[in-house]
Amino acid sequence: MKAIQYRSYGDYSENRLVELPQPSLNDGEVLVAMRTVGINPLDNTFRSGHYYGATPENLPRIGGQTGAGAVVASKSDAFMVGDRVFVRGPGFGISADGTWREFVAARAASLSHIPDGIDDNHAAAYLAGAGYLTGYLALTEFAKFKPGQSVLAPAIGGAVGMETVQVARRLGASLAISTASSTEKAERAREAGYEHVIDLSREGLKDGVLRITEGKGVDVVVDGVSGKLTGEALASLAFGGTVVIAGYAGGREAEVNVTDIIWKAATIRGFTFRLFAQQTVAAASAALLEFLNDGALQPTIDRVFPLSEAADAVRHLIEDRPFGRVLMRAQHAQRRPVST
Structure with a gap:
């Protein structure tokens, strides 16, 4: 073998x-x-x-x-x-x-x-990439997501970014936003049906989020990138919002403005599958399989x-x-x- x-x-x-x-x-x-x-x-x-x-x-x-x-x-x-x-x-x-x-x-x-x-x-x-399962658990278990809320999941080409956006749309997000590192990737994402993709080669993350949300910020961030993007994502949060840190493809160290945490009454959670009971993961997997069957998820x-x-x-x-x-x-x- x-x-x-x-x-x-x-x-x-x-x-x-x-x-x-x-x-x-x-x-x-x-x-x-x-x-x-x-x-x-x-x-x-x-x-x-x-x-x-x-x-x-x-x-x-x-x-x-x-x-x-x-x-x-x-x-x-x-x-x-x-x-x-x-x-x-x-x-x-x-x-x-x-x-x-x-x-x-x-x-x-x-x-x-x-x-x-x-x-x-x-x-x-x-x-x-475990992106679907990460996104679903981050939204439903950590952020207590409700239909009509807005979600940011940076890095449209990555597992957490792309697949969290798909899950958020299926769960009823009013806006599901991601980012691309280049204009080429941003255009490719839009051609694939991802409407709200911030081209980071042309616009800052916070500016893009505030433009798309008309100044409100996002209710939930599922961050699979980290590094320098984490501080910007936190700054893009709406009052009372939640940031879930689910990866570090962009680096293991981040600089944040602590006033973004205080004034936004932000919640920050670290994501690991070890936090979830086996039955919770099994239920999430079953729900995602239904989403896959009904065509809401597009690997x-x-x-x-x-x-x-x-x-x-x-x-x-x-x-x-x-x-x-x-x-x-x-x-x-x-x-x-x-x-x-």
Whole structure:
């Protein structure tokens, strides 16, 4: 079985293509032939050694937190051979081997059925950045979002930005605003149906928000960028608004004006999935799957790499600021699983 494994923490090149034994099945587990797997910025954080669990004892590790595939063997009544499934398990790619391989053995609780009409690539894109789930939980659990409120989710090309905007529109936001780093990306976003995108190469974030909201500011900010953008996002907040910090693609340090916190009576929350009970995440996932089925969510794909080019794929995600998800295609099609 081919897999992408890192045996040391370091740069992109540590994502190495290796040959490993196919996993065997225990009772209650399902063997999935992976078709398309997602890449999350956190995959880069883990491998580079910048995560709290990055210890020598956690090596070697197969990367990847999510993916889409088909069941090829099952010791669970919940799934049959041939079922197409989403794959996302606790600790995948972090404290347990992940999805960047040809075959994954997983508990039934880590799988869910892919709806008819959604191909493997778009199924993997739906899970890849965890943006939909982040946006939904940030809005509903942290910000206590109500229909008619306005939302800012910077970085339209990124998972949190693009997918939070889609979720906010589905939940009834009066305005769902994002940003683009260039005029080209802003125009591409508008052509894709994102009406309110601030071109940061031509206009400041606060000025853009106040223009769009007619001076009111936004009720909720879901910030997956951070860095210098966090202070500007806070300054764009309406009175009594909430900022949820959900990522740091733009940097880990931010400068803020504390009077924006005081005078706006702002609430600032740090987002991590560890804060949520399993049943809360499960309910959110079920709601999002309904949104996907009714067409409210549109997973967007920037590029699909072969599994063998994992180092280049991760670099593209981190450095090239793609518009949409970056995926890898698992090369299992010509290989039959060993009988389990």
